[in-house]
Amino acid sequence: MVKNITIFTTNTCAYCQMVKKYLGAKGHTYEEVNLDEHPHRQAEATRLSGAMTTPVTIVTREDDSQEVIVGYNLAKLAPAVA
């Protein structure tokens, strides 16, 4: 079971829109961290993902285990939030 979802995004990132659209269509709520508005959190996104890119989606489960999905990757995102 999914406990919460956080997405790191930027204003101009089309793939971020796709992740949000997919999660919305599946009925998931999420916290969005917009890195254009909160640039001080870029290091956090990079530390969690190991990459300098958006979107980064952090799926936290009820047992507090986390899955990090880098980019718009339905093959990983879909099962992570199923």
Next chain:
Amino acid sequence: MADTTTEIPKHDVIIVGAGPAALTAAIYTTREDIETLLFERGVVGGLAAVTDKIDNYPGFPDGVEGLTLAQDLQKQAERFGAVIELGEITAIHDEGEYKRIESTSGDMHARAVLIATGSDYKKIGVPGEQEFYARGVHYCATCDGAFYREKKLVVVGGGNSAVQEAIFLTRFASHIDLLVRSTIKASDVLQQELQEYVDKGKITIHLNTTTDLIEGEDKFVTKVTGTKDGKKIEFDVDGVFVFVGLEPNSEFVKNSAVLLDEIGFVTTNQDLMTAIPGVFACGDIRSGATMQIASAAGEGATAALKIREYLEGRAHPIQN
């Protein structure tokens, strides 16, 4: 052989892709009450959606953000009843009246199929490019540019995309070295804009410069090495953005009867029909396409009209 047409979902038209060509075609087919399902494995709007600003699409005197254009095209297509499914088509089989489509959502049948999968940015194929992907090597400025505030970048390429995205990246980066293998091929308007950033000291252009090697430390890029006039040239930078042309998204038809040109783009006749009757192609994926969003939209409209003729039994003989 079993009649599988009774076992799997049937559609009038399946469009593979959801970029400007695909969405325009869907606007036309759905307005004619032709049921249309689009499949998109990446981003709706395609490369247009990840382009910062589009200045040469008609009807937008001040230009339009690529993401905005993509979202508006999607809304317009959906308003008439187009359905966009997020998933991937993996194969097309010619079974006569109906084409069988293999997808991540299972098999489907369609009376007509439109291939509008477009293209993706090409890799340069140098050491370090794959190793540092997303950790200093990028192909999407609008996605990843924000990570390079007050950092130094290399942008590789000399076409419209490279120049446009280099200009976009100046809003973040402290300085950009633009590495151009030969000469700048971007439009005159873009070149004039580029010159403004050169004059401000934000961009330095290196013509006749190849990109040979990408290196890094602690998993992130620190240096790019190239060759200019036969001499090695090094750039101490934090990231590299690559825009060196396009490659077709045609992998999924390689084992089908659809014919491809020597580069991998789909060949069609004058009616935009491929070697499989009822399977059409338009936009950037089509051999001979001009790789312009306006052209893609125009081809999408043409393809939709030709599909209607085909569905009504009025299609011209195939002349590949």
